[in-house]
Each structure stands twice: as C-alpha cells, then as structure tokens.
Amino acid sequence: MFEGRFVQGSALLSLLLVFLFFSSCETHKKAEVTPRDFDLYIQNVKEADSLYAAGSYTCLKDAYNIYEELLAIPFEWEATSEKLFKTALLLGMRVKELGIINAKYVQKAEELISTYPHLSKFESYIKFSATIPYTIKGIAGGFLDIRPNLNEYYDWLKENIKPLDEKLKAKAKTTEFHAYMYISFYTAFSYFIGEEYKRN
Numbered sequence: 001m002f003e004g005r006f007v008q009g010s011a012l013l014s015l016l017l018v019f020l021f022f023s024s025c026e027t028h029k030k031a032e033v034t035p036r037d038f039d040l041y042i043q044n045v046k047e048a049d050s051l052y053a054a055g056s057y058t059c060l061k062d063a064y065n066i067y068e069e070l071l072a073i074p075f076e077w078e079a080t081s082e083k084l085f086k087t088a089l090l091l092g093m094r095v096k097e098l099g100i101i102n103a104k105y106v107q108k109a110e111e112l113i114s115t116y117p118h119l120s121k122f123e124s125y126i127k128f129s130a131t132i133p134y135t136i137k138g139i140a141g142g143f144l145d146i147r148p149n150l151n152e153y154y155d156w157l158k159e160n161i162k163p164l165d166e167k168l169k170a171k172a173k174t175t176e177f178h179a180y181m182y183i184s185f186y187t188a189f190s191y192f193i194g195e196e197y198k199r200n
Helices: 002-031 035-054 057-070 077-098 105-115 117-129 138-143 150-171 176-199
Strands: none
Touching: 035 057, 035 077, 057 077, 077 105, 077 117, 077 176, 105 117, 117 150, 117 176, 150 176
C-alpha cells in the first residue's frame, strides 16, 4: 500500500516538475523580443537619437518621450536607460536656462540612477546640476527666489570642482552630453574654478 502511494507521489512530483519547466519556458518566451519589437525599437531609437543630437528644448523633450517608451521593450535596456538619463539631465539644464520652473527632469534622472545601478557613474553630474541657478529675468525674477542654496553644496563643490572640471573638459570633445555639461558647469562656476586653480 505504501509502495503504491510512493509511486503515485513520484508520478505527481514528476508531473509538477514538467509543469514548472514548461511554465518557466512560457515566462521566458514572454520576455523575449519579437521581430516586431525589434523593428519598432530600431525605427524609434534612430528617431530619438536624431532628436537628441539636434539638442533644442523641444527636440530633447520628444527624444525623452521616445526613450521612455522604448524602456518598455526588453531590448538594449542599459543603452536606452543611459540615453534617457542623459536626455533628462540635459533637459534639466535647459529648463533652468529658459526659466521653466516645476519641471522634474533632474528628479527623473535621480530616479533612473536608483533603478539602474550602471548609471551610478553619472552621480556627480546630478550633484552639480542641483547647484545650477535658474535664469529668470524681468518682474518674475524679482518675485521668485529659486536659486540653489550654495552653502548646502559648498563643501562638495570645494572638494570636487577641480576634478570635475578636468573630467568634463577632457570628455567635452567626445560627446554632445559632456560638451553641454561642461558649458553649463563652467558658466556657473568659472569664478570658483579660477580660485581653485589659483590656490593650487
């Protein structure tokens, strides 16, 4: 009697293992990139890359929206998340230059670093972007005080401004992203950079 139950139990266990195997295969299949997904990705990433290279505020916004949608496709997610991060950070710089308040692009860039650990290499850029002031002229500029609190970042700036200057200057010749970051960085902190080099 016990032997029969053991045989039945073994048979049930085998069936369960077979079911789990095929279930895992089905799950894996769902995560695979279909030919349609691949074509959609290639077509849209080319458009987004062109918009990103154009560099205007509206083009960057359109590129940002496309990259964000492409993250839903399980293909080249590391490259896509990096492109989305860079676009978000560039938009964060542009909205400050244009005086557009309440935009959340730098916040989105921070969220991407938390979600995708390979983006942690850009963490110092998040830090300095927070210190870039808004450009607001006219009457609105007199009423709104949204300048960053430099006292909060002073120690970080003092410690990192020279190596960050050297890093961005070296990479500015290689990509549009680093070139734009360097222009924004130098425009905002040229005085501090000069003082730091004088001391050394």
